[in-house]
Amino acid sequence: MPVVPFTAEDATRLEDTFEEVVAAGATPGGVLAHGTLGSAPHFLSVGRIASECGDLEPDKDTRYDVASLTKVVATWPLVGQALQEGLLDLDAPIRDALPPMSGETPSAEPTVRQLLAHTSGLRASTRLDHYRGAELPLHELLSREPLEGDAGRHRYINRGYILLGLALAHLYHQSLDQLTDSLWRALGMNATVYGPVARTRQVAPTERRIPGAPRVWGTAHDDNAVLLGGIAGHAGVFSTPADLATYAQRLLSAHVRGDEAVLGRWLHASLVPQIPIEPGLDRGLSWILATGGRVAYHHGFTGTSLFLAPETGRYLVICTNAIYDGNARTRIAPLRSLALKTISAT
Numbered sequence: 001m002p003v004v005p006f007t008a009e010d011a012t013r014l015e016d017t018f019e020e021v022v023a024a025g026a027t028p029g030g031v032l033a034h035g036t037l038g039s040a041p042h043f044l045s046v047g048r049i050a051s052e053c054g055d056l057e058p059d060k061d062t063r064y065d066v067a068s069l070t071k072v073v074a075t076w077p078l079v080g081q082a083l084q085e086g087l088l089d090l091d092a093p094i095r096d097a098l099p100p101m102s103g104e105t106p107s108a109e110p111t112v113r114q115l116l117a118h119t120s121g122l123r124a125s126t127r128l129d130h131y132r133g134a135e136l137p138l139h140e141l142l143s144r145e146p147l148e149g150d151a152g153r154h155r156y157i158n159r160g161y162i163l164l165g166l167a168l169a170h171l172y173h174q175s176l177d178q179l180t181d182s183l184w185r186a187l188g189m190n191a192t193v194y195g196p197v198a199r200t201r202q203v204a205p206t207e208r209r210i211p212g213a214p215r216v217w218g219t220a221h222d223d224n225a226v227l228l229g230g231i232a233g234h235a236g237v238f239s240t241p242a243d244l245a246t247y248a249q250r251l252l253s254a255h256v257r258g259d260e261a262v263l264g265r266w267l268h269a270s271l272v273p274q275i276p277i278e279p280g281l282d283r284g285l286s287w288i289l290a291t292g293g294r295v296a297y298h299h300g301f302t303g304t305s306l307f308l309a310p311e312t313g314r315y316l317v318i319c320t321n322a323i324y325d326g327n328a329r330t331r332i333a334p335l336r337s338l339a340l341k342t343i344s345a346t
Contacts, residue, residue, distance in 0.1 A: 003036045003313035010034075010342050015044050017338050022047040026331035027303055030320030031058045031241040032339075037252040037313035041245040050324060052215065053201040060242040063191065063203045064319045065221050067300030070237040071161050073192070073247060074180045076286040078168050079116065080266030081183075087171045088112055097167035098139045108143035108163070114151055115160035116285040117274035123148040126159040128227045138228075139166045154275045154283055158224065158234040165233020177231045184243075187250050192239040195220050195230040203238070204321040206302055221302050221323060235301075241319045244306055248315035255310040267310070271296055291344045303328040305336055307343045316343050 014032055022029055029047020043060045066073065082088040088097055094115060095101070095108035110120035123145060131141050142163055149155065165176050172179055177194040184192045196219040197203055205217035220226050222235035230236045254264035271293050273282035282289040287296035287308075297307040303322030308315050316339050322328030 005036050006034050017335050018046045021332055021335050027320040027322035028324055029058050033241045033245040033317040050205045052205050056201050061240050063238045063240055065302045066237050066239050066304045067235050067302040069300040069304050070235045072286050072298045074237055075161050075164050075233040084262045094163050099170055101140045105143035106147050107145045117283050118154055118156050119152050119275050120160050121147040121149045121151040122157050122159050124155055124157050126224055128224045154277055161234035188246050189243040192243045194236050195238050197238050206321050207323045244317040295344050303332055309343045314343050
């Protein structure tokens with residue numbers, strides 16, 4: 001199928017909705033990037049970064065805490081690499097990829113596939129603060145916990161990606177941030193890093209967690225990621241609209257090349273539905289799949305999103321700090337909904 005460019009009407013509707021969301025107080029501002037394979041991205045900037053940054057408007061180089069986009073920007077591509085290199089087996093228990101453990105480890109029995117597809121049956125609530133002062137290493141503490149449900153039911157679970165991050169570090173004998181640094185530099189994503197990052201005017205602050213206290217700014221918003229030093233398989237990454245657009249371009253290009261590119265093969269495999277989420281939506285390997293698998297996307301709790309439409313060569317990136325004044329999920333829903341509708345057009 002040929003590349004389907006965004007129309008001027010598409011861009012206008014997206015910008016108008018973005019401005020409405022900002023005017024309603026859902027987010028101080030943000031940047032939307034959209035484009036197609038082989039063409040330069042278009043950036044739409046609305047509002048300002050935050051009151052802490054004065055009247056500075058966000059741009060393509062503003063750094064955002066991308067929250068759970070970490071799953072598809074860091075952990076997912078590294079898992080694909082490890083599978084290609086024979087270090088991981090998609091249908092083997094994650095226990096096989098972790099350091100040796102003794103005793104019962106029921107939460108290490110789910111497979112890599114189940115962890116990626118959120119069908120593992122692991123506990124959904126993750127409170128790493130409960131492990132403070134523990135003698136056992138984190139992978140064993142997590143593995144010893146009982147399962148909360150039967151494998152095969154979709155339930156979004158962060159701890160599966162924490163285990164995947166720990167497994168990758170063990171398999172490669174490198175820390176997760178070292179692994180991703182090599183990955184991102186190879187992809188041309190030179191501004192993407194694990195936090196913490198400096199509290200500058202080009203870094204979007206997130207939430208004030210306690211009234212009267214300083215706002216979270218330059219460190220991960222996710223509490224569990226903070227306890228892991230900001231480096232985790234489920235959250236902790238900071239990136240820019242420009243870098244996420246670059247990433248989207250590289251994924252679409254790899255998808256076109258298919259078997260010629262490791263990333264392309266992995267993307268093809270990941271777009272196969274693993275389990276329904278709700279009518280019209282399935283879960284692939286990490287990615288949410290819409291329109292019969294023709295669109296893949298993922299959100300970040302802080303107010304970020306990445307959408308891909310491989311068949312039409314389209315991508316769309318949303319970077320906001322909508323968590324600035326509270327839960328971002330419902331507050332920017334109109335923008336995310338329009339983004340999905342727009343990228344799904346053929």
